[in-house]
Amino acid sequence: MPQVRRRLAALATLLGVALSLLVPGASAAPKPSPSPPGHYRLLRPPGTTAEDAEVDAAIREGMPGEPMVRELTEAAVRIGGKNSVISQDGNISVQWFDLKSLANAEDLPEWVRKKVPEIHDLLLDAGAESARSGAAERMIIEGVEYGEANKEVYRAIGATPDSRLVKITSGSTSRKTNPDGEHSELRAIQWLEKYLPNVLMEVSRSRTDGDPIRGSKARILARRIMDRTGLYFASPRGPCLDKCDRATRIFAGGFALVHYGRMGSRESKAAGAFVSLFMPKARIALGLWKRNPSRDAFVKAWDEKATAMSRQKNARQEEARRDNLGLGACPPTGASGYGGAGERRVLAMAARPLAASCAESGSSALAEGDYGGVDLSTLELRYLSDRPDAGDVRYAFSARAASPGGTSGDGPQAAAAATAATADLRTWLVLSPQTFWVNLNPTEPDRVIDPALGQTGAGRAMLEADLRMKRTQGKLLDPDTAFGARYWKAMARSEGKLCFSSRMWIVPGDVRVYEDDDSLYVLQAPLTVKMKAEDIGGSYSCGSTDPAASARNEELERSTVLPEIVKAVNTAPEYAPLRRAFTARVVAEWIRRRHEAGHRTSFDDLIDSGDLGGARRDDGWRPRQVFDDYVRSIRDREFTFRQTVRRGRTTLVRTLTFGGVDFGSVPTTTVDAAEMNRLHPDLPRVVRASASHPEKGRDGVIWLGERQTFPEPSLWTRAGDFLSGRTGVLVLVVAGLGVVLFGFRGRRPKR
Incomplete structure (x- = not known):
């Protein structure tokens, strides 16, 4: 028999593989979870992301308005202790059973209808005994009587003053210790399935209309009673589909903070992230509610507390990020520049003077705090001087002047912009250049970005720029615009179809630098875009079989669309994070080359270390969000347009672009001194002056610099x-x- 089962399992596996091969892209396509069933309510919409503002707003509305929020919060404390945090790996459930309905159940034995109070009391005794013996680990079984303290709960769950409630609070247990009941919703139901038959057998001994019931009859009767008495359930995450959802349908109603969906789905992960932020804050809010039981008083107290917690969290994150990037306190007096306590301060760079005043750092344009007329969103690292033997690192950022009526910036914005550029530089230094790519291809969900790069701001800038490029192209090709109309009119049709598929990816352009011994000037660092006609195949294919038409359309896109996209990538505000990351990549490449040539640098310990430190993002963003957004755009026909042609007929025109961003190599052209003097004669002076105040160059670019000095080793x-x-x-x-x-x-x- 076991051999037959093994063969059937193997056959099923082979069939699954065959189907996945026969249906292109089927295994890669996202499978969204169905909407939550109608038998329970949600505090938040399905798929809610774990943003602090959303969590705070949910608590602000839920704690005074939803007694179930208070019930769940109280349950989390009782099950897990005062410091309980219900995370992605754990959940709780509160379930109410009303035995009052048994008294009028004509389909149940008469002795059951007459013994409802006794069944109720014995069930509570069984709960107390199983808790004492440890048989009900992380479970509380109790009765809930009607009274002033429970009026809101009774109203919420649909109970009446004469209800006979059994309330079961349960928490998830480890899969190792309880493999069949790790879900909190199932644990409560399984407990009843085990102990209710024993209670019924004991009560039936005193019946006068027949013999006591035993075994299967008691279990069948217990199941009928559970189906009839299930009144209400509540859990932070709605019951998982399908196993837990089927089990909880015995309840007339329910409540959850957020929908769980299928186990392992995108929705389940979003739910876990939301709950892991919500529950610790809700515990704090519960204390505020008990001290301020009116809605207005609580809302005022919570707003003040939430603001204070947000400031504390931001301060902790900023302190950790600054420490990891070397933005913390100044090196102690007498500390060794290399090998001592002060050596990790090299990457402090521009943001440090804003956080602390170091005697050895001197003046700084970034420390002045006057950024009127400077567009800080365009800040890019364009100069670095590294003299490790002297313990001296100098650097300067360039920024464009703010447009008339545009926004400039202040000290915190300058610190954030400089820290972001510093984090990008660290990313390019500590990770291998072989990982500096991103790939948005709807058929390759597992090859979107390197896992380490996907945790950084530089990786996010690359991935989001790739999706923006596709949307930039989509806007250009809209047939309702003059440009799009000309494009589709000139496009070669293939078998009557108007469709073109291409691969398009962003790469370094004509990078030019000037090296002056231990200093680097990034004179220009443009990006360019490569493309070629390529049919992705499968369900995304255009189905073109005409090579001549494909070649003509490729040349059309190369000559008309591509220049517009290159222009947007290098000038549009939405691509500023990518440009900032790329200039840091150019500087990092220079540092790497010096290091590989045997020159000592201030960054030697960081190169290829893999230590992201503060460059690692902690805001909850995930690369998969961008990939799913891209696939959703294709599925929702964001890049498909309707075009009216002769005599009112309508045709669909479509373009599909896939590709990515590749910064794996950065070819650079080094200009000589004569060329530097001819093209940028004033730049060295501007950079030197920028160390003490913002300095504008002849081309209108504003430079902000800083010098960092370390004690000599x-x-x-x-x-x-x-x-x-x-x-x-x-x-x-x-x-x-x-x-x-x-x-x-x-x-x-x-x-």
Whole structure:
């Protein structure tokens, strides 16, 4: 028999593989969870993301308006303790059973209808006994009597003053210790399935109209009673589909903070993220509610508390990010620049003077705090001077002047912009260049971005720019615009179809730099876009079989559409994060090349270390969000247009672009001194002046600089650094060989 089962399982696996091969893209297509069933209500819409503002708003409305929110919060504290946090790996459930309905149930035995009070009391006794014995781990079984404290709950669950309620509060347990009942909703139901038959067998001993019931009859009767008495359930996350949802349909109604969906789905992950933020805050809010039980008083108290918590969280995150990036306190007096406590401050760069005043740092244009007329969203790292032997790092950012009527910035904005550029630089230094790519292809959901790069601001800038590029193209090709109408009119039809599929990806353009010994000036760092006609195949295919038409359309797109996209990528405000990340990539490449050539740099310990530190994002953003957005755009025909042609007929025109961003290599052209003097004669002076105040160059670009000085390394530190390097290791090896081969001279011992 086991052998037959194994063969059936193998056959099912082979059939699944065959189907996945026969249906292109089927396995890659996202499978959204169905909407929540109608037998329970939600506090938040399905798929709610875990944003602090949404969580605070949900608590603000839910705590005074929904008694179930208070019930769930109280349950979380009682089950898990005062510091309980119900996270993605755990859940709670509160279920109410009303035994009052049994008294009038004509389809149940008469002795059951007469013994309702006794069944109720014995069931509560069984709950207390199983809790004492440990058989009901993380469960509370209790009765709830009608009274002033429970009026709201009775009203919410549909109970009446004469109801006989059994309330079961349960928490999830480990799959290892309870593999069949890890879901909190199922644990309560399973407890009743186990203990209610025992209660019924005991009560039936006193019946006068027949013999006591046993075994299967008791279990069948218990199941009928459960189906009839299930009144209401509540849980932070709605019951999972399909297993838990089927089980909870015995209840007349229910409540959840957010829909769970199918296990492992995008909705379930969003629900877990929401609940893990909601429950700890709700515990704090519950204390405020008990002290301020009126709606107005609570809302006022909560708004003040939520604001304070938000400030504390932001301060902690900023402190951690600054510390990881080297933006913390100044190096202690006498600390060694290399090997001592002060060596990790190299990446402080522009933001540090805004956080602390270091005597050795001197003046700074970024510390002045006067950014009137500067568009800080265009801030880019364009100059770096690295002299590690002198403990001196200088750098400068360029920024465009704010447009008339546009926004400029202030100190916090400057700190945020400079920190973002610093994080991008760190990203390019600590990760391998082989991972510097993103890929939006609807048939490749598992090859969107490198996992480490996907945790950074640079990775997000690349991925979102890729999707923006596709939407930029879509707007250009709208037949209702003059440009789009000309394009589709010139497009070659293939078998009467108007469809073109191409691969388009962003890469470095003509990068030009000037090197002055230990300094780098990034003179220009444009991006360009490559494209080629390519049919993606499968369900996304245009179905064209005419090579001549495809070649003509490729040339049409290359000559008309591509220049407009390149222009947008290099100038449009929405691509500013990508441009900022790319200039940092150019600077990082220069540092890498110096390091590989044997030059000592202030960043040697970071290169290829994999230590993202504060460059790792912690705002809940995930790369899959962009991929799903892209697939949704295709599915919802965002890139498909309706065009009216002759005599009122309508045709569909469609374009599909896939591709990505590739910063794996950065070819650069280094200009000589003569070329630098001819094209940018004033730039060195502007950069030097920018260290003390914002300085505008001849081209109107505003420069903001900073200098960071570190204490000179001690002789002992220099020796340690030398011996820890390749040359030092070689010296030690040679010395060791000398000792081994020639030994120590001295008096020989006697035989």
